Amino acid sequence: MNPDWIYLDNNATTEPSSGVVGAMALALRQSWANASSSHAMGQEARQALMMGRQQLARMLGCKPAEVVFTSGATEANHIALRGAMGFNGRQRIVLGAGEHAGVQKLARHLRDRQQIGVDFIGLHADGSLNMTLAQALITQHVSLVSVMAANNETGVLMPIGELARLAHERGALLHVDATQLIGKLPFDFAKSGADLVSLSAHKFHGPKGVGALIVRQGLNWPALFMGTQERARRGG
Template structure:
C-alpha cells in the first residue's frame, strides 16, 4: 500500500475519496440495521426513519423541502429522469435547449431526442467557456419543453450565471434543469431563491460513495417517473432504497454544508498557488476558462506542443493523478 500513501490526487472533479465520517455513518446499515425501509414492521421502520433523516440533510444542503428530494443511483440517472419527465409530461412541445459543453448524460439524451424527431438547440460558449445569455433568450420558443444547463463546467471550472439563466428561462414559462454535480460542495446552492425545476447532484463528487445521487424536483412540477415499479420515493423512483448509501449521502451533504465557505477559501488558495507556480516555471502555458467566475478547486491549463495523454502518463509515473478531459470521456481522450 506504499503507492497509495505517495499519491498526489488532483482528480477530484472525477471522483472524491469517501469521507471517514461518511463511512462511519453508513456502517450500521451494512450490519445490524439491515431492514427494508419500505417494510411496515418496526425493524423496517427504523431504516425508514434513517432514510428520511438523510433526506432532510440533503434538502438542507440546497435549501429545499425534504419532499422535493428524490434519491437515485447517480447523477446520470437524475439527469435522464429530468429530461424524460420534462418531455413526457409536455408531449406537445418538441424543442429542447442545452449547451455543447454539458456532461455526456445530457449530451446523449439530447441526441436521443433528436433521433425521436425533437429539435435540440445546442448553445455554444465563448473562448472562456461563458454562455451568451442573449442567445439563450432568443432560442426559447413557445414549443420549448426544457432548458438544460450545468451549474459549473467540470473541465474548465467556469461557473454559469444560474440566477440570470433562471430568470430568462422563467420569463418564458419554460422548465429548467440544472446539472449541479460539480458545483455541489463548492458553490452555494439555494433552491428557495433559484426558480429551478430539476437539479441533479452526485454523491461521489462530495465525498459520499459512488452509486448514489439525488434529483431535486420543485414542488408543483409535473413529473413522470423514469423507473417504474414499486411505491418507493413517493412513487417517483421505484426500487428498494439503498439505505446505507442514502445515509452516506445525507452525511456528506451535512459535512459539505457545514464547511462550505471555509473550504472554498482553502481550495482557491491551493489552486492559485499551483497556477502561479506553473506560470512562473513553465513558458508558453495558458490558463483556460473564465478566471473570474470559476470553481475554487479547478485549474485547466494547456502547454504548447505538449500532448495531453503523454503528459498524464508522465505524471502518473510520479504518482500524480490528473485528467486531460472529463471523467465521462477521458478514457477516449475526447
C-alpha cells in the same frame, strides 16, 4: 490510498470521508431491512432514509419532499430530460453546448429516436454561455432548458438565475446539473430559480452509486422507473 500519492482528480471523484464510511457501515449492519416494510426493522430503515433526506434538504436549501434519491447524477439527468418531453404540450429542449457527454448523448438520442427538438446554446471562447443565443433559442416552444451549474473542465459558472428568469418568462422549466458545484460552492435550491437539480454524492466525499434529483414542489414529474418509492418518482 497510498500515503505517498497526491490526489488531484477531485472533479472526477472524491475520497469518501471517514464519517461517511462509518455511517454507511453502520447502516449496512443495523438499517438493512426493507424501508417499505411495516415491521419494526423496516420502520427503522425508513427512519434512517428520512433522516438522510432531511439532511440533504438542509444542505441544499430545499424541502425533504423535493428530494428524489437516484443511483447518481446520470440517472437524475435522464429523469429530468425524459420527463420534460411533452411538458406544457411542448417537444423541444435547449442545452448548453458544454454539457456533460452523457447529457449530450441523451439529448441526441431523444432527437433521433423520438423526434424531440434539440438546440445547443453555443459558448464564448472563455467557456461562458452565449446569452444572446440563449435568448434566441429559448422560445415558447421549449419545454426544458438544461445547463450545468459549473463546468467540470473549465470551472466556468453558468448564469443560473438569468437562465431561470428567461426560461420561466417563456413557459419553460430549468434543469441544472449541479454535479460539479455541490460541495465546492454554496447552493440554495429555493433561491436558485431552478426547477430541477441533479447531483451525485461521490463528487463531495459521499458514496458512489448515490445521487438525487431535486424536483420543485408542485411539479408532477413522471418516473423513469415505475414503483411506489420516492413518492412514485423513482421505483426501486
